[in-house]
Amino acid sequence: MGLNAEQVEHFREHGYIAPIDVMSEDEAGQLRALLEEAEAAYPEQLHAEHRNNPHLVLPFFGAITTDPRIVDKVESLIGPDIMLWSTVLFAKAPQSGSFVSWHQDATYMAVGPHNDVTAWLALTPSHLGNGCVSVLPGTHKSGKVEHVDTFGDENILTRGQEVVGVDPSTAVHLELKPGQMSLHHPWVVHGSQPNRSDDRRIGLALQTYMGTDMRPTKGPQYVTHVRGGAVDDSWSVLPLxxxxxxxxxxxxxxxxxQSFADILYDGAEKRRKL
Ligand SMILES: O=C(O)CCC(=O)C(=O)O
Incomplete structure (x- = not known):
């Protein structure tokens, strides 16, 4: 089932929608258990520095990328022909200082013209106390804004990129139960605080679902095909x-x-491991 007209209007006006029910808390708990089993079995391959594109190595996350309970909602915003650029596992350890600075996703993605949306699926509770995603409503309407690279030690983002001059008092905190998701616009400014709870805070960002009308502006770039019309030859398609x-x-x-790193670090003064 797709989004209703009110939800679509909310997204256009504010740049996000939350919460959206996707699956039961039990099902989200099972996904978390599968993830933690895989992390225990493959510690070299599944640790914090390997958080990008887990859907390419974990079949249960691969299946999530095409799950109609998510993709039907995405289709209401970007149309029926859909591919996925990447996924990011945002897992914050208990009582950790890791945070995500205020940023826009689209600034460093090198894709366009924008017809895309990020889905963020909670595998644990996600609330202000454990550093849920917070957005600055309406900021997607400004288009690209200036970021500075901080490379802060506890900043989860690639280059610690941060929007200058944000007023955090206007933030909306996207609190989710396990199995719920939020959707956010590629230009909406968002971030998250440290996890001050005694459990992990885990979310899978499906980042970003794109209409097949989008093109890479610096190649080569990799996608998976999600549904609808074929992917243009300007992309390389990877299997699940x-x-x-x-x-x-x-x-x-x-x-x-590797391609993700080359794009995200383009023009940066230094690199961290991806
Ligand atoms: O999970 C987080 O804390 C941040 C997520 C984020 O920045 C994103 O999904 O674009």
């Missing part, structure tokens, strides 16, 4: 995995993450 961390999945993730 069949087994946890098998050789082909790891190779696909490597190639996608």
């Amino acid at each position: 995995p069949t087994d946890v961390c098998d050789d082909s999945g790891l190779a696909n993730r490597q190639v996608a993450n």
